[in-house]
Amino acid sequence: MQTLVSAPGVRDALSVTELVRALRSVVGGHPALTDVLVRGEVGSVSRPPSGLAYFTLKDSASQVPCVMFRTVVAALRFELREGIEVLVRGDVDVFPAKGQTQLLAREVSPIGHGAFWLAFEQVRDRLAAEGLFATERKRALPRFPARIGLVTSEAGAAMHDVLAVLERRYPLGEVVVSPCLVQGEGAPQSIAAALDRIVSRVDVAILARGGGSTEDLWAFNDERVARAIARLPVPVVSAVGHELDITISDFVADVRAPTPSAAAEIVAPDVVQVRGRVAAARAILDARVRERIDVWGDRLRFLAGRLQPGGVARLARDARQRVDTLSETLHREGRRILADLRGRLASVIGRLDAVSPMATIARGFAVVTTEDGALVGSVATVSPGDEIAVHVSDGTLDAIVAELRRKET
Amino acid sequence: MTEKTFEEALVELESKVAALTAGHLSLAEALRTYEEGVALVRECSARLDEAELKVTRLSGE
Numbered sequence: 038m039q040t041l042v043s044a045p046g047v048r049d050a051l052s053v054t055e056l057v058r059a060l061r062s063v064v065g066g067h068p069a070l071t072d073v074l075v076r077g078e079v080g081s082v083s084r085p086p087s088g089l090a091y092f093t094l095k096d097s098a099s100q101v102p103c104v105m106f107r108t109v110v111a112a113l114r115f116e117l118r119e120g121i122e123v124l125v126r127g128d129v130d131v132f133p134a135k136g137q138t139q140l141l142a143r144e145v146s147p148i149g150h151g152a153f154w155l156a157f158e159q160v161r162d163r164l165a166a167e168g169l170f171a172t173e174r175k176r177a178l179p180r181f182p183a184r185i186g187l188v189t190s191e192a193g194a195a196m197h198d199v200l201a202v203l204e205r206r207y208p209l210g211e212v213v214v215s216p217c218l219v220q221g222e223g224a225p226q227s228i229a230a231a232l233d234r235i236v237s238r239v240d241v242a243i244l245a246r247g248g249g250s251t252e253d254l255w256a257f258n259d260e261r262v263a264r265a266i267a268r269l270p271v272p273v274v275s276a277v278g279h280e281l282d283i284t285i286s287d288f289v290a291d292v293r294a295p296t297p298s299a300a301a302e303i304v305a306p307d308v309v310q311v312r313g314r315v316a317a318a319r320a321i322l323d324a325r326v327r328e329r330i331d332v333w334g335d336r337l338r339f340l341a342g343r344l345q346p347g348g349v350a351r352l353a354r355d356a357r358q359r360v361d362t363l364s365e366t367l368h369r370e371g372r373r374i375l376a377d378l379r380g381r382l383a384s385v386i387g388r389l390d391a392v393s394p395m396a397t398i399a400r401g402f403a404v405v406t407t408e409d410g411a412l413v414g415s416v417a418t419v420s421p422g423d424e425i426a427v428h429v430s431d432g433t434l435d436a437i438v439a440e441l442r443r444k445e446t
Numbered sequence: 447m448t449e450k451t452f453e454e455a456l457v458e459l460e461s462k463v464a465a466l467t468a469g470h471l472s473l474a475e476a477l478r479t480y481e482e483g484v485a486l487v488r489e490c491s492a493r494l495d496e497a498e499l500k501v502t503r504l505s506g507e
Binding site: 179200207214215234314319321322325 | 453456459462
């Protein structure tokens with residue numbers, strides 16, 4: 038039997054790469070396989086860290102591998118999940134490493150839910166363009182809301198959950214329930230009206246609905262609901278469905294809570310913590326005032342020490358001592374001055390005695406006057422036979438001039 | 447004058463604490479601030495003790 042290897046054309050055999058290249062040249066760019074629109078169900082999805090996404094697109098009989106490049110993945114407006122039906126636009130190509138044909142998806146949109154999603158995207162884009170989702174629009178929640186609005190269905194678990202949490206955590210507040218339909222025909226208008234009714238009655242509002250299917254939650258993607266949230270003058274916490282459900286209400290609201298219970302926790306402070314703060318305030322007040330009192334107490338004790346009887350006695354003793362010292366000084370000085378004065382007086386008197394003519398007379402001198410009392414200082418003043426008076430220390434001698442003898446000069 | 451809200455009472459209490467902590471009050475002012483603070487502590491505590499969640503329902507659907 039002639040083997041393939043021994044056949045004469047062995048040297049003409051294609052390499053695998055050559056074959057795949059040939060396949061690619063036929064498939065790639067073929068008009069029937071370029072810019073095709075395919076509908077099918079999403080099979081397994083894989084999203085490696087590279088940022089690309091791989092999924093299979095299938096129907097009951099066949100499947101085709103699809104790949105999305107990063108930019109396409111980024112532009113997706115829904116979560117690509119197994120089981121959903123999608124419409125894919127793209128080009129067929131061959132992946133050389135596997136020799137496998139695949140669909141390079143350029144656009145993927147959901148069908149079935151598609152009508153919903155389209156509306157969702159349209160509303161979302163329009164409101165975003167108007168700035169309704171802008172961060173600077175987000176208002177801060179009050180620390181201690183006195184009145185909490187709760188917009189939800191009275192029939193739902195959400196109301197029960199919210200009330201249970203508030204009862205436990207924050208009995209200080211008042212809850213104003215504004216009931217509404219949360220699903221089905223008329224729900225959007227009902228929610229919007231319920232939101233409008235609580236205007237000016239509350240400090241904060243919770244818009245809540247328990248979990249449900251995408252269709253069940255759909256009213257919360259309605260533009261009328263979004264605008265009612267936006268025009269509410271108080272902050273709104275949106276809690277629609279479970280953690281993974283995102284609605285347009287969540288975008289417009291000031292805060293998004295993953296669940297209604299979480300919304301209640303976000304809105305209301307825990308009363309246990311509040312008690313703690315009050316107790317802490319009390320402790321600080323006590324400590325500070327005690328400090329102040331201690332400081333003032335020290336001052337008072339110091340002043341009191343100065344005022345105590347012993348203190349005064351000491352002061353008085355000091356004062357008296359000073360007075361004594363002063364008076365002693367005065368006395369001593371006085372005596373000294375007096376002695377001095379006496380001394381000076383005696384010396385003055387002595388000097389006076391020395392210059393008095395009486396003292397001279399006492400030593401034996403005499404003063405001679407004429408009959409009329411004129412001093413006789415010269416022989417020329419009198420003549421022989423004149424009566425004169427000779428005054429001595431203890432009396433007067435009446436005498437007559439017998440003879441004049443002039444001193445020879 | 448309307449009754450103060452719990453938050454107003456708490457804010458006032460915390461401002462008393464801050465004033466007393468700052469320490470520039472005279473002794474008389476400090477004592478008055480302390481007394482006012484303690485009154486607010488009592489008020490807040492009483493409100494917390496008496497608190498009971500009130501639920502009202504709006505009609506008009």
